[in-house]
Amino acid sequence: MFQIRHYQNWLRATRGLSFDNYDALWRWSVSDLDAFWQSIWDYFEVQSPTPHTAVLGRRAMPGAEWFPGAQGNYARQVFRHVAAAEAAGVPAILSQGEASLARGEAARQLGWAEMRRQSASLALHLKAQGVQPGDRVAAYLPNTPETMVAFLATVSLGAVWSVCAPDMGTPAVLDRFRQIAPKVLIACNGVHYGGRDMARDEAVAELVAALPSVTHVLVHEILPSSGLPAGRASFAQAVARNDAQVAAFEPLWLPFEHPLWIVYSSGTTGLPKPIVHGHGGVALVGLALLRLHNDLAPSHADPAHPERFHWYSSTGWIMWNVQAASLLNGTTCCIYDGNPAGTHKDQPDWTTLWRFVANTGATFFGAGAAFFANCMKAGIDIAQCGDLSRLRTLGTTGSPLSEDTQRWGTAQFAKIGNPNIWWCNISGGTDFAGAFIGGNRELPVVPGEMQCRILGCAVEAWNDKGESVVDEVGELVCTQPLPSMPLYFVGDKDKQRYLASYFDTYPGVWRHGDWLKVTRSGGCIIYGRSDATINRHGLRMGTSELYSAIEALPEVLDSMVVDLEYLGRESYMPLFVVLRPGYELDEAMKARLNQAVKTALSPRFVPNEIFAVPEIPRTLSGKKQELPIKKLLLGQPLEKVVNRDAMANPACLDWYVDFARRRAGTAPQA
Missing domain, CATH: 3.40.50.12780 (ANL, N-terminal domain)
Incomplete structure (x- = not known):
């Protein structure tokens, strides 16, 4: 049932x-x-x-x-589930990293009781550092069980959790953490992604230097390390405690609407x-x-x-x-x-x-x-x-x-x-x-x-x-x-x-x-974001319908459309496409793209022009940045419409800046 x-x-x-x-x-x-x-x-x-x-x-x-x-x-x-889950023999977390999966290893298991023990150990460590209900704990950690443990420990005390991924640029992280004035920073010394190790020691040092509110730093050592810098504590040691106080620890009772976490909008502008x-x-x-x-x-x-x-x-x-x-x-x-x-x-x-x-x-x-x-x-x-x-x-x-x-x-x-x-x-x-x-x-x-x-x-x-x-x-x-x-x-x-x-x-x-x-x-x-809507000839449409038509073509890897509306003038709608290697945006390809739009939608939504581009700009969470590019092409300065550090592929903006310059005859301020 x-x-x-x-x-x-x-x-x-x-x-x-x-x-x-x-x-x-x-x-x-x-x-x-x-x-x-x-x-x-x-x-x-x-x-x-x-x-x-x-x-x-x-x-x-x-x-x-x-x-x-x-x-x-x-x-x-x-933690209400600990006793029943342990009796049933089911784990709390099964985890695996990219390298471990590639080697064919089994997933790592974290049991419910062990997750609770580690969380209690870390909570007592944070409490000993003076963390009180309402204090902010910032985390610069990847998607691992240790991050879950850190989260549960933090909120057990009534402290407020906030996390940023370590693949984010340091300026983007600081744009977030500076606003919340964290008391504690929990950070990793590196990550493994895309087949390679990436150290984060310098980034962590930058964060600590730029966050004067931080009074305690815990480091989760993911990559091999020669030792922690002075004044920083080991995450592994903080979760290792196993004594009567840990066993007796219970999360605080808090008002129903007590702050839990701080999350952030995409930060594109x-x-x-x-x-x-x-x-x-x-x-x-x-x-x-x-x-x-x-x-x-x-x-x-x-x-x-x-x-x-x-x-x-x-x-x-x-x-x-x-x-x-x-x-x-x-x-x-x-x-x-x-x-x-x-x-x-x-x-x-x-x-x-x-x-x-x-x-x-x-x-x-x-x-x-x-x-x-x-x-x-x-x-x-x-x-x-x-x-x-x-x-x-x-x-x-x-x-x-x-x-x-x-x-x-x-x-x-x-x-x-x-x-x-x-x-x-x-x-x-x-x-x-x-x-x-x-x-x-x-x-x-x-x-x-x-x-x-x-x-x-x-x-x-x-x-x-x-x-x-x-x-x-x-x-x-x-x-x-x-x-x-x-x-x-x-x-x-x-x-x-x-x-x-x-x-x-x-x-x-x-x-x-x-x-x-x-x-x-x-x-x-x-149908997509309403602030990225296309309004052509009196008909409006979300962009997703057009993407469905365009990206159904096997030659197209990605696409983006913006409707540039000018007061008292007919709109101008360019289509940007990323083509598979070996294909060119010749007249035959343009005809196929236009026909796809006509067939799936209406001739009203055929773009004014089509351009082949290296990449479509996306946020860190993968969303197409239609509105910032629309604003850029309408003449607004680049720094006012998009935050490069909140992007997955900021280098691709150069193409759009040049395109905006050629269209307007003046360069947007980069």
Whole structure:
């Protein structure tokens, strides 16, 4: 029986509530917020030493007050599973790095009791250094079990966690950490990525020198070291303690909305937004998402067929936080640290993650939509990637998944005897640490669509008049508060930046910045960012539809389009494409590209010009940087529209700067 059916049976037995279909269940969940979120609290048996006086003490956006009077701690919810998981013999974490996988080694296991012991040891170490509730602990760490331990130790004390990936440029890291004034820095001395070791000692020294608030530095030695610099402590020693105090340690009880972590917007323009979420809201939303919508049971519920959850991410993406949330649910977390395409004779190897999934026996495998598209274009055969018989779910996010890619993946699994592989495509964001749209095992799977709006998320598509529309593309809005919406932004006086980010268009209604269509059957399609919308000849369209048409051509590796609108003038829309080696952008190729747009969309959306480019600019989390390039080509200075240190491939900007110069006749200021 699927997990969402267990929940509905429980609602009928304990609340006398029965629903004819998912749409009716969803409508109840967003119209009676108090009853729905109380049911989530009770269904997951959330614990508090003090009762809450209401579910929603103040109903407002922003500024909603959830479960006033209640207490909790994210780490307490995780450690509730220790006894049952140890009795069942299921691990908390299975992990593997790029080099280990290449050598054919088994994944490393971290048990639940050992994870708790290490977290308690580190928490006591931090407490001895003066860390108090509300202090910030910054981490410069890769996606490894040690990072999970550091996170749990930090939040056990009520300190506030914030992590940046060590592949980020030092200026980008400082743009984030300077805003939050951390008391402690936990950093690695290096990482292994793309087949090579990369030292990070100099970067760590730069961070320490530029963060005067830091009073203590812990170093996780990943690469061989000749010793720690003076004044720095060993992470390995800090987690090694095993005595009566460690055994007796318990995470603090904290107010429901006590700050949990600080995450950041993409930072493509200006300083990133340091977004603060709370313990209780993140835990409740995470449990509902993973159990009910991702259909993940606790691993100890069925030790013979344990759940194992893998969502490929770096520590710089919100999916790291979703990955961590599997521990809230008692589900084994499978962590891969390294290049998702591996390396093979300097060429991408798109079988890498599939082999990791086979190696760990993962039951759920999620990644960015672009990963699956690259696998399709590379022509990989998953039958050659190991035993994937335990895998039953594929998850995607980050960008819209094309219908062609989803059909390809389904066909691949049909060939190995699993024609019913389930696609759990989700869309949400860093901003509220959750998903607005996602999966439901009981609903039909339609390639190119997401199955439903998430329970408790009052999501609608609104037209220009602020009216809810169905079967039309509109602005994605959320009309009711969610427990995991931000508490505040660090340093945001009177919440002015918070208001401007989500509520400037529709006061009191969250505007997310995506184009959404809700179908008559309740399915959802995301068309891309609404601020990168194409508006041609009176018709508007998200860019994802055009990308689906263009990137379906085997000659095209990547693409980007921007619509340059000028007041009182007809828009100009260039298309930038990255072609496979051996192909040229000649007239025949341009004709094929234009025909693809005409066929899939409309002649209205044929680009004005097409240009071959070396790369498409992307953020560290892989998103195309349409809006910054649009602003650049409209004449704004480069430094005002894009942060190079928040990019995955900043060198490619030179081409676009030169292009902007040639178009405008004057050079943008670089």
